[in-house]
Amino acid sequence: MPRTLADTSNLTGRSRPGGRLLRPRTTAQVQRIVRLANLRGWTVNPVSTGLNYGYGGASPARTTDIQLDLRRMTAIRNAAAISRANPVAVIEPGVTQQALYAWLQQHHPDLAFNVTGSARETSIIGNALDRGVGYFGPRREDLFGLEIVTGTGELLRTGFRRLGEESPLAHSHPYGLGPILDGLFFQGNFGIVTSACFRLVPRRPVAVAITLGLRAGASLASFIDRLAELKREAVMDSVTHIGNRARSHASLMYGITTYLEQQCGRTPAAAASEAREALAIVAQGEWTGLGAVTGTKAQVKANLAELRARLGDLATVRVLTEERLALGYRVMHALRFLRKARANAAAIAALRPLHVLALGQPTDAAIDNLSWRYGQPGLPATRLDATRCGLLFINPALPMDGALVAALVRELEDLARPFELYMTINIETATSLVAVINLLFDRSKPAETAAAQRKADALHAHLRSHGLEVYRARADMMAAIVDPADPYWQAVAAIKRALDPNAVIAPGRYGV
Numbered sequence: 311m312p313r314t315l316a317d318t319s320n321l322t323g324r325s326r327p328g329g330r331l332l333r334p335r336t337t338a339q340v341q342r343i344v345r346l347a348n349l350r351g352w353t354v355n356p357v358s359t360g361l362n363y364g365y366g367g368a369s370p371a372r373t374t375d376i377q378l379d380l381r382r383m384t385a386i387r388n389a390a391a392i393s394r395a396n397p398v399a400v401i402e403p404g405v406t407q408q409a410l411y412a413w414l415q416q417h418h419p420d421l422a423f424n425v426t427g428s429a430r431e432t433s434i435i436g437n438a439l440d441r442g443v444g445y446f447g448p449r450r451e452d453l454f455g456l457e458i459v460t461g462t463g464e465l466l467r468t469g470f471r472r473l474g475e476e477s478p479l480a481h482s483h484p485y486g487l488g489p490i491l492d493g494l495f496f497q498g499n500f501g502i503v504t505s506a507c508f509r510l511v512p513r514r515p516v517a518v519a520i521t522l523g524l525r526a527g528a529s530l531a532s533f534i535d536r537l538a539e540l541k542r543e544a545v546m547d548s549v550t551h552i553g554n555r556a557r558s559h560a561s562l563m564y565g566i567t568t569y570l571e572q573q574c575g576r577t578p579a580a581a582a583s584e585a586r587e588a589l590a591i592v593a594q595g596e597w598t599g600l601g602a603v604t605g606t607k608a609q610v611k612a613n614l615a616e617l618r619a620r621l622g623d624l625a626t627v628r629v630l631t632e633e634r635l636a637l638g639y640r641v642m643h644a645l646r647f648l649r650k651a652r653a654n655a656a657a658i659a660a661l662r663p664l665h666v667l668a669l670g671q672p673t674d675a676a677i678d679n680l681s682w683r684y685g686q687p688g689l690p691a692t693r694l695d696a697t698r699c700g701l702l703f704i705n706p707a708l709p710m711d712g713a714l715v716a717a718l719v720r721e722l723e724d725l726a727r728p729f730e731l732y733m734t735i736n737i738e739t740a741t742s743l744v745a746v747i748n749l750l751f752d753r754s755k756p757a758e759t760a761a762a763q764r765k766a767d768a769l770h771a772h773l774r775s776h777g778l779e780v781y782r783a784r785a786d787m788m789a790a791i792v793d794p795a796d797p798y799w800q801a802v803a804a805i806k807r808a809l810d811p812n813a814v815i816a817p818g819r820y821g822v
């Protein structure tokens with residue numbers, strides 16, 4: 311066995327050793343490792359690409375003997391069968407957002423998929439299994455027909471993949487027959503997923519991104535309720551992200567400053583002062599929304615009219631298209647010797663990667679922004695865990711209730727002080743919202759790190775005091791979320807005993 315030990319240090323500042331690093335290439339190798347682990351009494355922590363930034367990175371919930379890194383399993387197994395009429399990719403855990411995007415661009419540019427705002431080299435399966443969220447909706451809904459190595463090393467295929475890969479139903483009908491087992495392997499530790507069917511999305515003839523600038527912070531509750539209604543009625547089909555000022559500014563600052571320094575030769579001090587003018591153009595108010603409208607030309611026109619009619623009194627509605635941004639950039643960039651034009655060009659330069667994200671193109675922009683902020687611009691987005699950046703996610707699921715959410719946001723912001731909360735409220739499903747909330751800190755400072763961790767715990771406790779809970783937990787939160795006395799977690803433990811009797815896989819992860 312190779313002697314390399316996995317590096318599990320990560321942005322949260324809390325980590326457990328993952329043990330010896332193994333990087334299998336095939337499902338059969340994964341089975342052999344799990345069987346051996348059963349014989350030797352080892353525990354195994356599976357990760358796909360291990361870039362679970364802000365949730366514990368590659369760290370296990372409890373110390374394990376083997377870190378099973380699946381990044382070398384990179385096949386798109388049904389590549390020859392993918393088409394617009396058959397928009398499903400059977401992928402392995404090492405298939406990243408960028409790999410699938412590049413492959414589709416080359417072979418089927420009319421197909422897209424649900425992208426997340428994390429690094430281009432993050433795993434689609436890894437993200438979905440932790441119930442990550444993309445710009446088109448929860449990734450959970452995109453994945454079905456799982457191939458799993460259970461805790462005993464046996465192979466289990468869910469849905470109609472159990473009929474064999476040659477069955478015409480194997481990669482097409484998501485539900486199979488009988489109890490749907492797929493859900494057990496999301497936010498669980500019952501098995502290691504070695505491949506899965508992933509839904510692709512035929513591109514619509516017209517796709518435009520929308521920014522929504524809320525005029526008065528006090529109208530946040532009505533803004534949320536109206537956006538919720540637009541989601542329920544499918545006027546806006548993407549997830550609308552409503553970012554608070556801290557978050558919107560943080561997302562744009564790197565692009566703006568880089569433009570001003572590199573394209574206009576401004577000194578860092580001059581760029582910082584001019585950046586404020588650029589921010590005022592794109593993210594003026596307390597809350598700024600980003601979403602997308604897609605469809606035929608007529609559908610998009612009608613939906614935009616509806617959107618303007620329903621939101622116009624609360625927010626400025628801006629429609630972004632690649633053509634408009636490109637034209638605006640060309641004109642403003644040419645006039646960049648004028649301060650105002652420079653600010654406009656910088657704003658557009660920063661907005662462009664976010665705009666493409668809303669339309670289904672992965673980007674490293676959000677991660678690059680953090681590396682830059684913590685003094686390491688240009689570091690690959692796969693190396694964020696190696697920076698001083700500290701980040702803890704505390705992400706509650708929320709009801710579709712604007713007044714409740716607006717009040718809660720204020721409470722959380724007050725409680726977080728002196729830390730500032732970076733927050734988006736995402737109109738995620740037709741019946742619920744999620745808030746993505748991060749605490750940022752400098753991990754090279756132990757006192758600041760400890761204070762941030764205490765604050766994260768306090769924010770979580772506050773959510774629970776309202777009967778709320780996070781929709782996704784960091785590795786270091788598992789003991790707090792799993793209550794062994796609760797019948798729900800007892801049922802989870804019983805399933806664990808059936809599928810992984812020796813508790814080989816990821817002990818303590820979403821389970822006792």
Ligand SMILES: Cc1cc2nc3c(=O)[nH]c(=O)nc-3n(C[C@H](O)[C@H](O)[C@H](O)COP(=O)(O)OP(=O)(O)OC[C@H]3O[C@@H](n4cnc5c(N)ncnc54)[C@H](O)[C@@H]3O)c2cc1C
Pocket residue numbers: 356357358359360361362363364367368369380403425426427428429432433434435436437439440441442443444501502503504676677680701816819
């Ligand atoms: C600036 C920023 C923006 C972000 N944006 C988003 C976003 O838009 N949406 C989002 O969801 N997240 C986001 N993240 C969080 C995170 O980076 C992503 O969720 C990322 O995709 C997770 O890492 P990964 O894909 O490498 O998954 P991994 O780290 O490989 O997997 C996550 C966990 O799932 C389990 N797992 C993984 N693979 C397997 C397997 N094959 N079998 C069994 N269990 C497995 C393991 O417990 C693992 O720890 C963001 C983070 C930052 C810092």
